[in-house]
Amino acid sequence: MDDLRFGFGKNWLxxxxxVNEESIQAAKENIQLWVGNENLNDKRIIDIxxxxxxxxxxxxxxxxxxxxxxxxxxxxxxxxRILWEKSGKPKNWKIFQGSVLEIEFLKGLGQFDLVYSxxxxxxxxxxxxxxxxxxxxxxxxxxxIWLALYQGVDTFQHDLKLKINYNTAGYLGKRFIVWKEIxxxxxxxxxxxxxxxxxxxxxxxxxxxxxxxIDWLGGYPYEVCTVDQLSNYxxxxxxxxxxxxxDDEACAVTIFKKNIDDVEPMYQTDKY
Numbered sequence: 001m002d003d004l005r006f007g008f009g010k011n012w013l014x015x016x017x018x019v020n021e022e023s024i025q026a027a028k029e030n031i032q033l034w035v036g037n038e039n040l041n042d043k044r045i046i047d048i049x050x051x052x053x054x055x056x057x058x059x060x061x062x063x064x065x066x067x068x069x070x071x072x073x074x075x076x077x078x079x080x081r082i083l084w085e086k087s088g089k090p091k092n093w094k095i096f097q098g099s100v101l102e103i104e105f106l107k108g109l110g111q112f113d114l115v116y117s118x119x120x121x122x123x124x125x126x127x128x129x130x131x132x133x134x135x136x137x138x139x140x141x142x143x144x145i146w147l148a149l150y151q152g153v154d155t156f157q158h159d160l161k162l163k164i165n166y167n168t169a170g171y172l173g174k175r176f177i178v179w180k181e182i183x184x185x186x187x188x189x190x191x192x193x194x195x196x197x198x199x200x201x202x203x204x205x206x207x208x209x210x211x212x213x214i215d216w217l218g219g220y221p222y223e224v225c226t227v228d229q230l231s232n233y234x235x236x237x238x239x240x241x242x243x244x245x246x247d248d249e250a251c252a253v254t255i256f257k258k259n260i261d262d263v264e265p266m267y268q269t270d271k272y
Contacts, residue, residue, distance in 0.1 A: 004167045006218035008123070009075025012052040015211040016079040019054055026202070027058035034146065034244065034255060035114070040064045043113040046138055048100050049120025053080025059116075060093045068109060070096040072124075100130045106137040115139055118148040119251055125221040128233070135238050141258055145240065148251040150224045163220040174217075181213055216250075227252045 041063045047056040050069035053076075059067050071077050077097045084095055098105040100117075101124055115138050121130040127149075139145065152159055166177050186196035200209050225233075227247050234240035234256050241260030246253040 004164060004220050005125075006123075006163075006167055006220050007073060007075065008051060008215065008218070009071070009073035009077070009079060011211055011214045011218070012079040013075050013082075015208060016052045016054070016082050018208065019052065019083065022202070023054060024058060024061065027054050028062055031055070031058055031062060034253075035144075040114075044068070044110070045114045045116060046070075046109065046112040048115065048117035048134065048138075049076075049123075050080045050095070051076050051120075053083040053095070055116065055118065056080060056093065056095075057083045057087055059114075060087060060090060065092065067093040068096070068112070069093070070098045070105075070109075072097070072099045100124060100133055101126055103133060103137065106133055109138065111140045111143070112138050113140070113143055115143060115145045117146070118253075119150070119215070119219075121147065122150050122223045122225075123219055123221055127223040127225065131230075131233065132237060135234070135240065139238075143257075144243065145234075145256045146254070147230070147256070148253045149230065150222070150250060151226050151247060151252040152224050152250060153226055156224050160220075160222055163217065163222055166217045167220050177217060178213065181217065185209070185213075227254060230254060 040059065042065050044066045045059045045064045045068070047053075047059070047067065047069040050056050050071050053069060056067050056069040069080050071080065074097055077095055080095050084090070084093055087093065096105075100106065100121065115134055117134065121127055121134070124130045131147075134145065134147075162177075166174060169177060182199060185199045189199055190196045202208065227242070227245055230252070231242045231254075234242070239258050240256040241258065242254060243257045243260050244255040
């Protein structure tokens with residue numbers, strides 16, 4: 001598995017060069033959409049698998065008391081530190097290299113009011129252990145857990161094969177696969193009456209269609225779970241209740257809090 005593991009950090013080092021104020025603002029607006037008017041000034045926030053660091057940056061800009069970011073990939077750590085330097089090297093934003101599967105590492109971080117991990121835990125090679133470690137070591141009774149996880153159960157075998165093919169291809173083979181997917185995006189845009197030549201649009205959360213595509217094609221290890229599977233697991237392992245969700249994208253986005261019965265579905269479609 002390690003031989004095929006995708007180097008996410010190289011992708012995010014390239015992406016972070018394009019991050020601007022518009023990107024940061026989009027990331028901040030997405031956070032505010034999901035957490036509402038909750039005051040972040042007294043919150044310790046952890047960004048698991050911080051990637052480019054853009055969302056850690058957004059949490060910092062929104063006034064979080066403390067932001068802790070970590071990633072398994074050293075290049076992702078470097079990318080996040082570029083934004084940390086851009087923000088003035090704040091003492092209340094710390095960035096580490098580490099794994100959510102490493103219990104001793106997690107124990108040294110403390111507990112957090114908001115645990116955030118977008119599109120990461122399904123790439124660890126042990127999804128359910130990663131979720132369990134997140135719940136057990138990083139949270140207190142008042143924490144909320146905000147996760148985005150791939151839910152493509154029906155297409156899993158096809159998607160897994162695509163990722164293996166991408167990661168075992170040479171440079172030219174990778175470029176062929178990328179452009180094949182780009183042409184598919186262009187075709188979908190044309191069918192919807194959109195300009196196919198403007199396929200590389202800025203996406204929600206301050207992200208980029210092109211770099212998201214590379215992330216998707218390369219993203220291995222790869223696991224999936226449905227909202228129901230995740231909700232049942234969370235309920236059995238700590239009495240976590242589903243507070244908000246959006247299952248209208250490739251990644252199901254969920255927010256969990258303990259002892260919650262009321263669920264608020266959220267839909268913010270951002271497809272090509």
